[in-house]
Amino acid sequence: MSIPEQLEKIKNELPQHVKLIAVSKTHPVSVIMEAYNVGHKTFGENRVQELISKYDEMPKDIEWHLIGHLQTNKVKYIAPFVSLIHSVDSLKLLSVIDKEAQKCNRVIDCLLQVYIASEETKFGLSADELHELLQNPEFKQLQNVRVCGLMGMATFTDNMEQVRMEFRFLKKLFNEVKQTYFQNQPWFKELSMGMSSDYRIAIEEGSTMVRIGSNIFGHRSYT
Numbered sequence: 001m002s003i004p005e006q007l008e009k010i011k012n013e014l015p016q017h018v019k020l021i022a023v024s025k026t027h028p029v030s031v032i033m034e035a036y037n038v039g040h041k042t043f044g045e046n047r048v049q050e051l052i053s054k055y056d057e058m059p060k061d062i063e064w065h066l067i068g069h070l071q072t073n074k075v076k077y078i079a080p081f082v083s084l085i086h087s088v089d090s091l092k093l094l095s096v097i098d099k100e101a102q103k104c105n106r107v108i109d110c111l112l113q114v115y116i117a118s119e120e121t122k123f124g125l126s127a128d129e130l131h132e133l134l135q136n137p138e139f140k141q142l143q144n145v146r147v148c149g150l151m152g153m154a155t156f157t158d159n160m161e162q163v164r165m166e167f168r169f170l171k172k173l174f175n176e177v178k179q180t181y182f183q184n185q186p187w188f189k190e191l192s193m194g195m196s197s198d199y200r201i202a203i204e205e206g207s208t209m210v211r212i213g214s215n216i217f218g219h220r221s222y223t
Contacts, residue, residue, distance in 0.1 A: 003034040006216045014210070018203055021065050023213030025050060029057050031217055036062065044086070044211050048074040055081055067211055069123050072096040080104045086151040086192050089113045089123050091133050094145055101144035109148045111192055114173060116166040117155040124152065127173055134181045147182075149190030149208070150174050154198055163198050167205035174206070
């Protein structure tokens with residue numbers, strides 16, 4: 001199936017309230033443009049350098065999401081244009097995003113990444129660290145970031161029951177956080193969970209954003 005056909009197949013499957021982030025990492029601009037040319041304009045990248053070069057080359061009505069681990073010293077390069085940062089895993093990083101957003105006269109939307117997997121390679125806050133961050137007086141001072149929800153990555157496993165439990169845990173945590181800290185803030189509504197292998201389960205468990213790459217673009221090229 002071609003990229004436009006794959007894209008249409010997935011979009012037809014998704015409920016209306018679920019947003020598709022087409023994960024374009026490692027794929028060349030020519031390939032991503034096949035999705036853009038049939039009207040898809042939301043793409044996710046893992047690496048800052050790759051995100052910047054694609055932003056420079058591609059049309060300016062694209063909504064770019066940074067979904068990979070972000071180092072504080074790289075924030076300034078994406079602050080002028082990034083639509084949503086999915087992977088905020090510390091107050092320090094959030095403060096740097098706030099500072100760089102202020103310089104650009106912007107408010108940058110962010111998701112707080114929660115560690116839900118049983119793998120050491122994944123990043124994210126524990127449930128306790130998440131609550132600590134949201135209760136910190138420093139967090140309440142930030143003016144140029146807007147926390148819109150949570151993000152999590154499930155364990156890379158064939159055990160779909162484990163994956164489901166991890167997503168369920170994150171949804172429960174999302175509900176608690178919404179109720180406790182963001183009850184009157186309608187923008188706190190996003191739950192970014194689910195990738196090519198597990199997005200159907202993620203949607204069943206309450207995801208509002210799925211990050212799908214290989215099911216659209218085929219296997220990644222790491223050359």
